[in-house]
Amino acid sequence: MDRFTGSDLLCIRGERMVFTGLDFEVAAGGALILVGPNGSGKSSLLRLMARLLKPAAGAMAWNGEDVSDDPDAHNARLHYVGHMDAVKPVLSVAENVRFWAGLRPNGAADPQAATARALETFGISHLADIPGRFLSAGQRRRVNLARIIASPAPLWLLDEPTTALDKEAIASLEGAITRHQRGGGMVVLATHAAIEAHAPSVLDLGDFEMAEAV
Amino acid sequence: MERFIRLVGRDLRLAQRHGFDSLLVVVFFVIAVVLFPFGVGPEPNILARIAAGIIWVAALLASMLSLERLLQADFDDGSLELLVLSPVTLEIIVLAKVIAHWLTTGLPLIVAAPLLAVLLNMNAEGFGVLVLALFLGTPTLSLIGAVGAGLILGSRRGGVLLSLLVLPLYIPVLIFGVGAVDAAIGGFAFKAQIMILGGLFLGTLALCPWATAAAIRQALE
Numbered sequence: 316m317d318r319f320t321g322s323d324l325l326c327i328r329g330e331r332m333v334f335t336g337l338d339f340e341v342a343a344g345g346a347l348i349l350v351g352p353n354g355s356g357k358s359s360l361l362r363l364m365a366r367l368l369k370p371a372a373g374a375m376a377w378n379g380e381d382v383s384d385d386p387d388a389h390n391a392r393l394h395y396v397g398h399m400d401a402v403k404p405v406l407s408v409a410e411n412v413r414f415w416a417g418l419r420p421n422g423a424a425d426p427q428a429a430t431a432r433a434l435e436t437f438g439i440s441h442l443a444d445i446p447g448r449f450l451s452a453g454q455r456r457r458v459n460l461a462r463i464i465a466s467p468a469p470l471w472l473l474d475e476p477t478t479a480l481d482k483e484a485i486a487s488l489e490g491a492i493t494r495h496q497r498g499g500g501m502v503v504l505a506t507h508a509a510i511e512a513h514a515p516s517v518l519d520l521g522d523f524e525m526a527e528a529v
Numbered sequence: 530m531e532r533f534i535r536l537v538g539r540d541l542r543l544a545q546r547h548g549f550d551s552l553l554v555v556v557f558f559v560i561a562v563v564l565f566p567f568g569v570g571p572e573p574n575i576l577a578r579i580a581a582g583i584i585w586v587a588a589l590l591a592s593m594l595s596l597e598r599l600l601q602a603d604f605d606d607g608s609l610e611l612l613v614l615s616p617v618t619l620e621i622i623v624l625a626k627v628i629a630h631w632l633t634t635g636l637p638l639i640v641a642a643p644l645l646a647v648l649l650n651m652n653a654e655g656f657g658v659l660v661l662a663l664f665l666g667t668p669t670l671s672l673i674g675a676v677g678a679g680l681i682l683g684s685r686r687g688g689v690l691l692s693l694l695v696l697p698l699y700i701p702v703l704i705f706g707v708g709a710v711d712a713a714i715g716g717f718a719f720k721a722q723i724m725i726l727g728g729l730f731l732g733t734l735a736l737c738p739w740a741t742a743a744a745i746r747q748a749l750e
Contacts, residue, residue: 365614366614367613367614367749368750387616387617388616391616395610395611397607399607401606401608401610401611402606403543403606403608405547406542414539415615417535418532418536418615419616420532
């Protein structure tokens with residue numbers, strides 16, 4: 316069974332210590348919800364997990380193997396949803412989703428069908444041929460979420476995925492997360508909104524802040 | 530390889546949908562060259578003598594014009610972050626973007642250059658060498674420019690900074706590009722200059738994707 320762990324992580328941003336001595340563990344089928352006040356390092360931790368940031372100290376491992384040993388393999392097993400939706404204004408919704416799905420080696424056998432299914436999941440099938448520039452913020456976010464469904468990857472790193480989403484889309488997302496977990500996937504989620512996930516464990520980043528030095 | 534072609538294809542499609550932008554580069558190139566006869570006067574001998582230099586300098590400036598867009602657009606909308614996180618090695622992604630950039634900006638310049646050479650009354654012996662030198666030189670410009678485009682990510686007034694970073698590095702290409710054409714017109718051997726241009730191309734091909742990838746990773750920290 317897959318396990319993603321981090322131990323004794325230290326994150327420094329602009330000479331400020333964001334968190335220190337942080338450990339986490341997610342197993343296949345698990346969900347880790349990151350909570351904490353603004354600036355407590357939820358996004359930083361997710362970017363650390365994606366290796367967009369490097370920890371100042373500590374290490375992360377996938378099934379006991381250090382993730383920095385093989386960066387491409389780590390990239391192949393994760394999906395990251397950040398603050399920006401990466402929807403190209405001149406490409407249609409389907410083209411946007413299909414491009415990202417096509418970049419992955421473990422993509423579905425039929426990217427066309429996988430894209431259609433992903434758009435269906437988030438209720439944007441009718442927008443498939445619309446260029447990205449005509450989409451609303453919520454629709455762009457749905458396209459971004461459809462991207463992660465269109466090609467399978469075991470680890471989802473979602474940074475405030477519910478931003479700009481309506482109730483119906485949040486329900487679709489919860490359904491997608493639950494299905495992902497049931498299929499043995501893992502989810503790490505930073506959020507302020509209440510999102511239902513199966514058997515979540517909660518990591519409060521407020522606990523790892525440095526005591527203010529006097 | 531299939532994914533590499535997909536990356537190039539995406540950038541080409543983006544360029545095609547933006548249509549006007551890549552056309553702008555060629556139009557700039559033509560206008561910049563056409564200005565010279567007005568500036569130095571319509572004396573055919575003078576124009577013929579400086580034609581190679583004018584064309585190369587204009588090509589340098591034109592290829593720089595579009596560099597800011599090379600990575601900045603992807604950086605602004607979050608695509609670059611996802612490209613870095615894709616299982617394709619970042620150096621390969623950079624190479625794909627550079628190829629797409631060259632196809633949309635460098636190649637049209639090469640097509641336009643002989644026409645402008647006629648306009649400037651350049652000696653016909655130089656035409657073939659001019660095209661050959663541009664074929665080796667313009668990819669080098671795109672490669673060097675990619676490093677600059679990576680370094681300015683996230684900075685304000687990136688365009689000006691980019692020219693300051695990149696133009697000095699273009700000088701060797703300019704010297705040997707013009708040198709090859711002048712040698713051919715004067716009836717001398719131009720093999721050495723072409724070889725050096727080829728060497729510059731291979732050197733930048735090996736170094737620049739790597740340096741650009743490092744700059745991108747730094748920008749995303």
